[in-house]
Amino acid sequence: MNSADTHSRHLSVRIDRTVDDVYAYASDPANLPAWAHGLGGSIENVDGRWIAESSPMGRVVVAFAPRNALGVLDHDVTLPSGETVYNPVRVIAGGSGSEVVFTLRRRPETSDDDFERDAGAVAADLARLKELMEAS
Template sequence: MGLAQWKIESVTIERKADEVYEYASNPANFAEWAASFCRSVKRIGEEWRIETPEGEMTLRFAEPNPYGIMDHYVRSEGGPERPNHARVVASGSGSRVIFTVFQAKDPLDREYAVNGRNVKEDLQRLKRVLEGE
């Protein structure tokens, strides 16, 4: 089944894109800014584990890259890996963080609306953390 719907959430942050990318793509910082989804994060061996409202999951980010791609993937025990697509791009003297929220179910799905709202709140939290508010 193809993806039925998507929307973009974004935020402008008054920090250089490489600084935003370095912080936001580090799994150790995930709980600090993605608090609507991630309650805590820990590293076990080579794997990052996060505690979420849905239970414990693994977390991995795209390999470090010079393009600002900070896609991250979560997987519950025995479940499929779910992608979350995010980018950091330079914007004037600061940067813009762009997150694509996908929906694979009914367009009226309440979860889709909640996910979009949560992403928006998390991006605002990332802005506050990085701008020192």
């Protein structure tokens, strides 16, 4: 069912915008519905917590690392079950633009097919982020 040697995968996209531009946009949870469809089509700040009601996983709470000068966009997603999934993400300099790197961590119960679907969803989200950033 699971491949023991596949615990995480790094997915990335190069964006022809500065690190500061990409970080400012991607670190704002209000922008998530535009590019991170894996978290759903809407998100709102409720009493200081960012809640996505319409995510494919159900109601989830998203908590980003504090804003920083290092391009760290790590975020926790707390699932309806109460389980919290840690998602490491970085925006790094890449020539005249930037690169966004998402580390997809495989949870123990995830099948090979589900992990591939998750990777495809993350890649699609990163492609949307690129498209939005380069269009503006």
